[in-house]
Amino acid sequence: MFKLLSRTNVAGSEVSHPQPLAFQAGEKIGSRETTRELILNAAIRLFRERGFDETTMREVASEVGVALGLAYYYFPSKEALVMAYYERVQREHRIVAQQNLPHTRALRDRLAMLLNTKLDILKDDRKLLGALFRYTGSPDHPLSFLGKNTAPLRADCMSLFAEALEPERLPDDLRELLPLLIWALHMGVLLYFLYDASPNLRRTRRLVDGSVGLVVGFLGLAKSPLLRPVRRSVMTLLRDARLIPRS
Amino acid sequence: MFKLLSRTNVAGSEVSHPQPLAFQAGEKIGSRETTRELILNAAIRLFRERGFDETTMREVASEVGVALGLAYYYFPSKEALVMAYYERVQREHRIVAQQNLPHTRALRDRLAMLLNTKLDILKDDRKLLGALFRYTGSPDHPLSFLGKNTAPLRADCMSLFAEALEPERLPDDLRELLPLLIWALHMGVLLYFLYDASPNLRRTRRLVDGSVGLVVGFLGLAKSPLLRPVRRSVMTLLRDARLIPRS
DNA sequence: ATCCCTTATTGAACGCGTTCAATTATTCCC
DNA sequence: GGGAATAATTGAACGCGTTCAATAAGGGAT
Numbered sequence A, B: 001m002f003k004l005l006s007r008t009n010v011a012g013s014e015v016s017h018p019q020p021l022a023f024q025a026g027e028k029i030g031s032r033e034t035t036r037e038l039i040l041n042a043a044i045r046l047f048r049e050r051g052f053d054e055t056t057m058r059e060v061a062s063e064v065g066v067a068l069g070l071a072y073y074y075f076p077s078k079e080a081l082v083m084a085y086y087e088r089v090q091r092e093h094r095i096v097a098q099q100n101l102p103h104t105r106a107l108r109d110r111l112a113m114l115l116n117t118k119l120d121i122l123k124d125d126r127k128l129l130g131a132l133f134r135y136t137g138s139p140d141h142p143l144s145f146l147g148k149n150t151a152p153l154r155a156d157c158m159s160l161f162a163e164a165l166e167p168e169r170l171p172d173d174l175r176e177l178l179p180l181l182i183w184a185l186h187m188g189v190l191l192y193f194l195y196d197a198s199p200n201l202r203r204t205r206r207l208v209d210g211s212v213g214l215v216v217g218f219l220g221l222a223k224s225p226l227l228r229p230v231r232r233s234v235m236t237l238l239r240d241a242r243l244i245p246r247s
Numbered sequence C: 001a002t003c004c005c006t007t008a009t010t011g012a013a014c015g016c017g018t019t020c021a022a023t024t025a026t027t028c029c030c
Numbered sequence D: 001g002g003g004a005a006t007a008a009t010t011g012a013a014c015g016c017g018t019t020c021a022a023t024a025a026g027g028g029a030t
Helices: A032-050 A057-064 A068-074 A078-103 A107-122 A126-133 A148-165 A172-195 A199-222 A225-240 B032-050 B057-064 B068-074 B078-103 B107-122 B126-133 B148-165 B172-195 B199-222 B225-240
Strands: none
Touching (some): A032 A126, A107 A148, A172 A199, A199 B225, A225 B199, B078 B148
């Protein structure tokens, strides 16, 4: 189907190969970005090994050899570490996706590729990814994945889905609607991934395949001019709810 | 449309009128249920007034006049207070729903009534309801609303939706599928409610109306024997994903 | 009434996320 | 080089959710 890029093929990957500590005891810590990166890398490594809640910020700071307060100088909270990491994941996913999209013709394959490569990147991250959902019910929290502060991240993710849809012949309303719907599906898949205890995430992968198939099938149906009033109703509803912008 | 029961009409309501402190300073605290209820009621009241995070467990205990540790004797965590409250909400909702269902014929009205009465009950609870979503990303946590410990609560909620669907002529597969789908919609509505800043939750109410309309419309379409293979695909997918039981 | 077992309650303490005043280091401009 | 401003770093402390050993209270059996 789509060409899986193996981990080693992602040049300069920030995510999959967190850099080892770049200095030894007694050596002076480098620049601002270096310290911040060190802390982030150490945190992600420890979160992966032990779990998010099971790792303390004291351990993270100690791992880098800095004072606890320094972690808070660079990151406003423990969860913000995970969010910073997820932003990296997003960046890496964009790179991978844009490498694969030119070689993937069928929409079904394109969408499946997007979801599966995301899962590939995140496959070792179940012990920390859940922390991203912590503020789901807190509308004003800066880290709420549905809140206004994360709107750029959402938009970025949706733009990837929009890119995958680009070659398709779609009515304008569907072209506008689908990135949101696929983003929502993608969030559902990530959630499912967290709950999936099957070997090698088999069930999650099958869910991806199956749901992408249904989306593409639904799309074939929904394109019909006969269903234009229905599409219009959906668009109206979502606009009223401010889930998509007013045109 | 449906008959709205006003708050005062719900006899013996546990939710809407948290009982005042049943004793005065120096008076001996009553039985186990009384103390537990006192703590829960005080907590919910304070959470409503101040917000969940803004209220400390020390304040809750102090409000009842007991030691901090006693709150933890009765409730395993701060969030567990909110979950206990939500279980009450569920019970009250069932009562209200079962009073209204016999007088509501059209499916659209039945579904809208279920969602709207839920919102009625929860309307003052935005400051605390978000806490229920805190463990969304923690599959093994007892309070995860998607986890196994909350399966009875989910099933109970879905059974209400199944009841609303009862009079409808539906193919078996749809009859099995729809409670889950409507439950998911209901969760989406609750989430939306948390984020909705419109006056009197206007936008949430409109979302309810609109989405119920779409569900009913979709249902009309989905019933068609022509779409049986699609329904079968959906059922297969959800069964494989273990989101509905295998038949 | 006494004893024993279970439940309820307490107050002190723990630990972790977070904060912050003080200090040190770095950078830029003259 | 010196001074000022800014950024980085520290270590101590706070406070809140949570825990727990000790104690008190309640209930049942003898």
